Amino acid sequence: MIRKIIEIDQGKCNGCGLCVNACHEGALQLVHGKAVLVSDAYCDGLGDCLPECPTGAIQIIEREAADYNEELVKAKLARKKEKSGCSCPGTMATMIEKIPADHKEQDSGDIGAERPSELRQWPVQLNLLNPQASYLQNADLLIAADCTAYAYASFHEKFMKDRITLIGCPKLDDNDYYTEKITEIIRINHPQSVKVVRMDVPCCSGIVRAVKTAMVQAGISVPYDEVIIDSQGNIL
Structure with missing residues (x-):
């Protein structure tokens, strides 16, 4: 279907990454120092990333694109959350x-003493x-x-x-x-x-x-x- 979606001018992009942080759906990523759209399905076309771009490299256009898929976005964000922590006590x-050094047991100068x-x-x-x-x-x-x-x-x-x-x-x-x-x-x-x-x-x-x-x-x-x-x- 034809819908609104972002487009990134790679020539203008300076790789600052501010748009990546502004995108709540995780649709953007830095690849080889440039922002890219990971998947059409992650982009809702609302353009939260636009105001953050200091070079004007991002614009909203209309083109043939896959539908925005909220379920895919939720799954992607869930995977990211899982990576940031787990229930293991060791984490x-x-x-x-x-x-303090003066409270530690002094070694005898033995070459094999543990540090x-x-x-x-x-x-x-x-x-x-x-x-x-x-x-x-x-x-x-x-x-x-x-x-x-x-x-x-x-x-x-x-x-x-x-x-x-x-x-x-x-x-x-x-x-x-x-x-x-x-x-x-x-x-x-x-x-x-x-x-x-x-x-x-x-x-x-x-x-x-x-x-x-x-x-x-x-x-x-x-x-x-x-x-x-x-x-x-x-x-x-």
């Missing part, structure tokens, strides 16, 4: 109390983390590709200390979902800083893209630092 937001964990909160996996967890408020964030903790021996002391740690794999997980989650974290919590630690393999750059896109979509610039580690455990 409950928890702040981990650290024992203390610097983990400050639970959970750490981006898929499981609740963006409204209190420990995220004004925090210094460490967002790390999960392989980095295995490659770099002193990961806890060097990177995790005094930071809230979030981990994920941009190759095996849904990096678009990571972008949405990090956008929400930044928008709600206004972090003090973000340190990204990734491997030097090309696929690992996805986590950098997720963080930088999230800052643009949230409209908040956060002091940013990036560390790249190779498979030999060296900081490049």
